[in-house]
Amino acid sequence: MKELVKEMIAAPSCCAELKEKAEAWLAAEGDARKAAAEALIAELEEDVTPIDSVIGFFSSDTAAGIFGPEGAAKMLAHMKEVKAAGGEWCDCGACSAGKKILDRREELF
Numbered sequence: 001m002k003e004l005v006k007e008m009i010a011a012p013s014c015c016a017e018l019k020e021k022a023e024a025w026l027a028a029e030g031d032a033r034k035a036a037a038e039a040l041i042a043e044l045e046e047d048v049t050p051i052d053s054v055i056g057f058f059s060s061d062t063a064a065g066i067f068g069p070e071g072a073a074k075m076l077a078h079m080k081e082v083k084a085a086g087g088e089w090c091d092c093g094a095c096s097a098g099k100k101i102l103d104r105r106e107e108l109f
Contacts, residue, residue, distance in 0.1 A: 001107045002026060004097055005040075011093025018047050018094065025108065037108035040101075048098040049090040051083045 008014055009022050021036070021043040028036035049057075057063050058076035067075060082091050089099050101108070 001101070001104065004101055004104075008094055008097035008101065011097060013092035014094035015047060018043050018098070034109055037105075040108060041105050044098045044102050044105075048095050048102060051079060051087055051089055054079045054090040055083065 005022050005026060009019050014022075021040045025033070025036040025040045055076065058067075058072050058079055060072075063072040063075070066072075079090070089095055
């Protein structure tokens with residue numbers, strides 16, 4: 001599990017809040033581990049994004065402002081491909097690793 005958490009932290013798409021919770025979990029020992037695991041799970045549940053939400057974001061003016069119109073269009077096309085192939089979640093590095101962690105959340109404790 002530690003390697004998966006480190007993989008998520010290393011992903012360029014990992015937001016500061018998720019990185020903070022993940023690093024706290026990695027550093028936690030003993031009784032602090034449970035609280036750190038709960039905090040990490042809560043952040044993952046907020047951050048791991050369903051594909052339809054990602055598609056909505058990359059369709060927005062906000063995404064065009066952040067990534068540029070061409071960048072947002074490219075990401076939108078990719079996310080639509082992910083959905084067409086049966087993907088239910090964002091496939092960025094942080095979300096992919098985060099989803100695996102959520103699926104195995106009991107190992108965080």
